[in-house]
Amino acid sequence: MFNGVIPANISSGCSNLELLDLSYNELVGSIPKETSFLFKLTFVSFSNNNLVGGISPSLGNISSIEVFSVTSNVLLGGSIPGTLGQWKALKEFYSHDCNLHGTIPQEFSRLTRLSILELGRNKIHGVIPTNISGCSNLQSLDLSNNKLVGSIPKEISYLSKLVNLVLEDNNLNGGIPPFMVNIKSMETLIISRNPLCGSIPDNIGHWKNLRHFICTNCNLSGTIPHSLFNLSLLINLTLDDNQLKGSLPPVMMLPNLVFLQLSVNKLTGYLPPSISNCSRLNYLELAVNKFSGKLTINFAKLRDITFITLGQNNFGSSEVDEMKFFDSLENCTQLKLLDLRGCNFQGVLPVSIGNLSNQLQSLYLNGNQLHGKLPESIGSLSGLELLSLGSNQFTGNIPSTIGNLRRLMALYLYRNHLSGHIPDAIGNITMLLRLSLFSNTLVGVIPSSLENCKNLTALYLNDNKLNGIIPTKLLQLSSLSISMNLSQNNLFGSLPTEVGDLKMLNSMDLSENNLSGSLPSSLGGCASLLVLSLRSNSFQGVIPSSLSSLKGLMNLDISHNKLLGQIPTFLQYFKLEYLDMSYNDFEGEVPMLGVFSNASAFSILGNSRLCGGIIELGLPRCKETHKNRHTHNILNVYQEDETAMQNQETHAQIRDKWLASILKIGVSCSMDSPQDRMDMKNVVDGLKHILDNVKNI
Incomplete structure (x- = not known):
């Protein structure tokens, strides 16, 4: 691998040089003008270096060049010289990811032999020139990731040999022109993330060679022409994040389809069983639409399926066998993601769920109306990394077999009717990052086995019926950084001093329990706290001065306790957005700076011995106490x-x-x-x- 600059004397003694390939090095500096003296060059590549200084206009003097590449010189800069239009022999031009700006030169229309033009990932602006049609042999045109505006010119339809057209990530408008269908050779059309608007041309089915049709986030409306579903060579049909409506055709003849991605549209009707005829399908993504009716796809025929996302539709049928489709998923041995969240399923989770692929990494069934018990067979999904069953109506205990999911990193069972104890086996899931069991009716103590979850960042056990003390080992999980929410339970005892070990924790909520005793001074060690709620407990004593270390606090709620003493003045120097100290027994003067200067940002109700503060509080003036009064620094x-x-x-x-x-x-x-x-x-x-x-x- 070479480094340094390209020598200026490169042309000396190399007058017959035809091929110059300096790609994939660590070259710096600019392309020397002397290169333009190598008049016999046919192949030039400076790609994948660290060159600067743009493309020299003098290079246009080398009329013999057939292939030119400066791709992946991210600091190259400059504009494309119009003199390159003199390269009459040019067949391939690559300048992907070069920080080029300016417009596409009109002179490029003279490049009649040009077959590949790649200008993607630059800062080229302006419109696509209409005289692009002069490049009559063009087969591949990539103008993606630029700042192009205007509409797709009709002159592109004159490029009769065009195979690949990539225009994604620009600011093009005016829809997909119907005249483009005249390009019979078209195999790939990618125009994602442009504000195109308009509809998909009805005659798009005339593109018999079409393999890739990708138009994500183009604000397309209207229906998807049914003729698209008869293009036997089609590999990728991706139209997600648009405004498309209508239904899918009852018959699909897409034997080569690998990607069917129509999520986030307004499509309606049922999913045709003929989807199962797309035997090469890897990605079936139809989430966030208005599909309805019972799922009748025979997934057993889709042996290569990897990702299924059908969430946020309405497949609930209230029929006893509405979840029977799970049986057909057993043959999908490559399945990695199954997303059926928010589909209005109302049945029972079948035991056959345990027969799903051991390749399955993510399973989303949250936001349905599934009921009954969680099958113990769920513990057989050994490859699971994420299991989301929240917001359903599951009852019974959490099966101890869930501890077999050793690769699990996120477990969501929130908002169900689960009862019984939290199984000790949950401590076997040592890779767990997030555990969310809130809003159930779980009882018993917080299992000490959680101390084995050394990677845990977020713990939500709130709104249950848990009792006992807060385990000290739990508070020694230094990995806890996002949130620890134990509120709305029946926990009792004091707050262990080990709480100070949670140095990375952002949010702690222990409200609405039966905790008592003094606030430990070690609480000041939780220096990363943004939110702290100790509301509705029986804490007593004064606020420890060590809490002055919690300088990042934005929300503090210590209301409805038995705290006393004066309000610490350091609180007025925090960046608090809300402070609730109501219904305690604080006394003395209320500070007036920071959060205390905004009556709507704090509450001190139910503390009858307070005085002073801002006028809006209506508190009595504090009495002079010369004995304890200190002379202000100002004196x-x-x-x-x-x-x-x-x-x-x-x-x-x-x-x-x-x-x-x-x-x-x-x-x-x-x-x-x-x-x-x-x-x-x-x-x-x-x-x-x-x-x-x-x-x-």
Whole structure:
């Protein structure tokens, strides 16, 4: 592998050079102009280097070039010189991912022998030139990932030899022109992520050689022409994320289809059983549509199927055998993802679920109305990494066989009617990252076996009937970083000091339990906390000063406890968006900065011994307690040292001036009528102004 620059004397002694291939090196610098003196060059490749300085216009002098490539020089830059239109012999031009800008040169229309033009992943703007039709031998045109605008010109239809047209990720509009169907040789059309609008031409079925038709996120409307489903060579039909409507044809003749991706549209009707005739199908993605009716696809015929996503449709039939299609999935030995979430299934999960492929990695059945018990056979899905069965109506215990899913990283059983204990076997799933069992009727203690889940980042056990103490081993799972929610249970005892080991945790919710005792000072070790809720427990004592370390807190709820003492002043310096300290026994002065300056952002209701604070609170003024009152720093600055005494007269005058200002503010704050008092913001700003000035004396 070479590095450094391309030598400027490259043309010296190489006048007969025909092939120059410097690709896949670590070359830097620019392409030397001297290269243009190699008049016999037919093949030039500088691809996959670190070249800069653009494509030199002087290269247009090499009229013999047939193949030119600068692909993957991401810092090359510059525009495409119009002089390259002099390359009459050019057949292939590659400049993918070169940070090129400017427009496509009009001079390219002279390249009548050009068969491949790749300009993808650049910053080329403007319109596709209409005289592109001059490239009469063009077979492959890639203009993807640029900043092209306007419509697809009708002149493209004159490119009778065009096989591949790739225009994705631009800003093209005007729909898919019907005249493009005149290009009988078309095999690949990729125009995803353009605001095309319009409909798919009805005569698209005339493209008998079509293999790839990919138009994701193009705002297409209307129906999908049924003639598309009779193109026997079609491999990829991807039209997801559009506004397409209508139904699929009852008969599909697509023996070579590998990708059928029509998700996120407005398609209706039932899924035709003839989908099972697409024997080479790998990807069946029809999620987020309005399909309905019982699933009658014989998946057993789709032996190569890898991904099935049919979620968010309405396949519920209320028939006893509506889940029978699971039996036919047993033969899908390559299946890795099965997504049937939100499909309104109302049956019982069949025992045959355990016979699904051991290649299955993700199973989504959440958001249905499935009922009955979770089959123990589910523990046979040894390849599972994600199991989502939340928001159903499952009853009974969580089967202990779930502990056999050793590769599982996410387990979601939330919002069901599951009962009994959390099985100890769940601790066998040592790769678990997320465990979500909230909103069930689980009882018993939190299993100590969870200490084995050393990778756990999120734990949701809230809204159950769990009791006992919080296991200290659970709090020593330093991997917990996203959330630990144990709220709405019957947990009791004190908060263990080990809570301070959760140094990476962002959210902790222990609200609505029976926890008691003092808040441990170690809680200040949870330095990553953004949300902390201890609401509705029986915590008592003062707020420990160590909580001043929780500087990232945005939401703090300690309401409905038995906490007492003064409100810590450090809370006003946090970036709190909401603070609830209501219904405790706090006393003394309410701070006025930070969250305490916005009455709608905090609550101190039910603390009858508080005083002061912003006017909106309507609290009584705090009584003067000279014995405990400390002189503010703003006055301490006047304690003169020996140097200051030398300028005593000047300092005394300045001191009197600022003291008068302070007294004026103090008098305003002491007015009986709230309307006559100075606004607190002005008070703070005024005192800060005085402090800044006296510090400079």
